[in-house]
Amino acid sequence: MTADGHSLQVDLPTSADPSGEEVSPRPGVDTWQEPPHVRWAFTHLSEVLPSARIPRRGSRSHTAVGQQAGEVPAALQRVPDLARRLDETHTDALLVVRGGEVCAQWYAPGCGPDDLHLVMSVSKSLCGLVAGSLVMDGLWRLDDPVVSFVPELADGAYARATIGDLLDMTVSVDYDEDYLNPRSELQRHDRSAGWRTARPGDPADTPGFLRTLTGAGPQGRFQYCSATTDVLAWAIERATGARYVDQLADRVWSRLRPDHDAMVTVDRSGFAHADGGVSCTARDLARVGEMVLAGGRAPGGRVVAAQWAESILAGGDPRQMVDQGWTSVYPGGSYTRQWWCTGNRRGNVTGLGIHGQHLWLDPQSSTVIVKLSSWPQPDAEQDQRTQALLMEDLTRALAAECGADSP
Numbered sequence: 001m002t003a004d005g006h007s008l009q010v011d012l013p014t015s016a017d018p019s020g021e022e023v024s025p026r027p028g029v030d031t032w033q034e035p036p037h038v039r040w041a042f043t044h045l046s047e048v049l050p051s052a053r054i055p056r057r058g059s060r061s062h063t064a065v066g067q068q069a070g071e072v073p074a075a076l077q078r079v080p081d082l083a084r085r086l087d088e089t090h091t092d093a094l095l096v097v098r099g100g101e102v103c104a105q106w107y108a109p110g111c112g113p114d115d116l117h118l119v120m121s122v123s124k125s126l127c128g129l130v131a132g133s134l135v136m137d138g139l140w141r142l143d144d145p146v147v148s149f150v151p152e153l154a155d156g157a158y159a160r161a162t163i164g165d166l167l168d169m170t171v172s173v174d175y176d177e178d179y180l181n182p183r184s185e186l187q188r189h190d191r192s193a194g195w196r197t198a199r200p201g202d203p204a205d206t207p208g209f210l211r212t213l214t215g216a217g218p219q220g221r222f223q224y225c226s227a228t229t230d231v232l233a234w235a236i237e238r239a240t241g242a243r244y245v246d247q248l249a250d251r252v253w254s255r256l257r258p259d260h261d262a263m264v265t266v267d268r269s270g271f272a273h274a275d276g277g278v279s280c281t282a283r284d285l286a287r288v289g290e291m292v293l294a295g296g297r298a299p300g301g302r303v304v305a306a307q308w309a310e311s312i313l314a315g316g317d318p319r320q321m322v323d324q325g326w327t328s329v330y331p332g333g334s335y336t337r338q339w340w341c342t343g344n345r346r347g348n349v350t351g352l353g354i355h356g357q358h359l360w361l362d363p364q365s366s367t368v369i370v371k372l373s374s375w376p377q378p379d380a381e382q383d384q385r386t387q388a389l390l391m392e393d394l395t396r397a398l399a400a401e402c403g404a405d406s407p
């Protein structure tokens with residue numbers, strides 16, 4: 001425990017730890033996603049996995065830093081029991097931005113405003129924005145067949161899918177998104193992407209893995225499938241003739257005028273882990289949300305068309321959401337363009353990642369809330385519910401404070 005009562009999940013000692021206490025080993029490729037390494041690994045991922053830089057280029061915006069680590073910001077004091085709830089949900093960073101200003105921020109001991117943090121599947125929402133940028137520039141259309149860009153996929157699950165299907169995850173794939181089962185396709189995918197040690201018979205890289213996937217049933221229903229985002233990134237490379245990481249830098253990241261470069265993990269062939277591998281600071285992630293709330297405009301130029309940003313905020317078709325965990329938390333919820341829509345009365349929309357990552361938008365009060373966390377488990381339903389309640393309480397408290405508290 002630290003002096004202010006926050007438990008540090010991991011504190012990596014050096015091998016020459018003078019205390020003589022048991023030395024916690026540095027996480028390796030097969031342990032970094034597990035306790036007690038989660039917090040350290042999520043804030044140092046480029047020291048564990050091969051990674052590429054997503055350069056910010058151009059001039060940066062400067063972020064004023066007002067909050068001390070561990071202090072509950074004044075603007076959030078009406079949220080019941082906030083300090084305990086931040087600790088309970090393994091929060092590493094909490095940041096609130098409204099009108100271009102940081103109105104509250106909180107960091108766990110050992111984490112700070114300049115630290116990159118893994119955002120897991122919030123990376124997918126970034127990929128969706130790159131795809132939207134290609135639509136804006138006339139490089140593809142939503143009804144274009146995926147195989148017109150990636151003919152290697154003509155015999156598998158994506159044979160009949162369109163770019164729009166990828167964006168809304170309405171492709172049926174034999175793919176078990178089970179984060180903890182070594183026999184799941186998700187873990188085989190991760191091994192091909194270099195997130196775990198490869199086993200005999202595993203494909204050598206992500207494109208090799210994507211080529212093995214077969215279809216599982218009727219199309220047109222939502223199926224959350226991380227592979228589908230990597231297919232989208234592969235198609236982006238083919239449509240532009242450039243690496244996904246460079247497209248992400250040029251079309252999205254650099255236009256946000258972020259304070260820092262971001263990073264993304266890459267496989268043996270250099271293919272970026274578009275579905276979950278991006279790390280960035282909380283403040284820079286909030287700029288993504290600000291851009292969507294601003295109708296696709298960013299300080300360094302337009303990222304997506306206004307209509308694209310409106311579609312994200314409007315949400316997808318809730319009728320496509322069959323038997324999904326998301327709708328047990330948000331009954332009217334949906335998914336579109338690689339973003340989650342709560343369907344709640346405030347119209348909250350979010351990028352979401354396992355282990356507690358949120359890029360939460362409140363259109364009514366033009367507020368962005370970023371919460372970066374290191375839950376020990378990837379996606380326990382109780383953790384999802386606890387965190388969802390916290391995000392809604394934060395939103396209400398902030399909205400009340402700025403007079404935008406319509407229900």
Ligand SMILES: NCCCCCC(=O)NCCCCCC(=O)O
Nearest residue numbers: 120121226276325326352353354
């Ligand atoms: N390939 C490794 C990275 C996988 C990242 C997966 C992730 O962050 N998934 C988010 C799942 C959200 C599920 C929401 C729900 O159904 O309630």
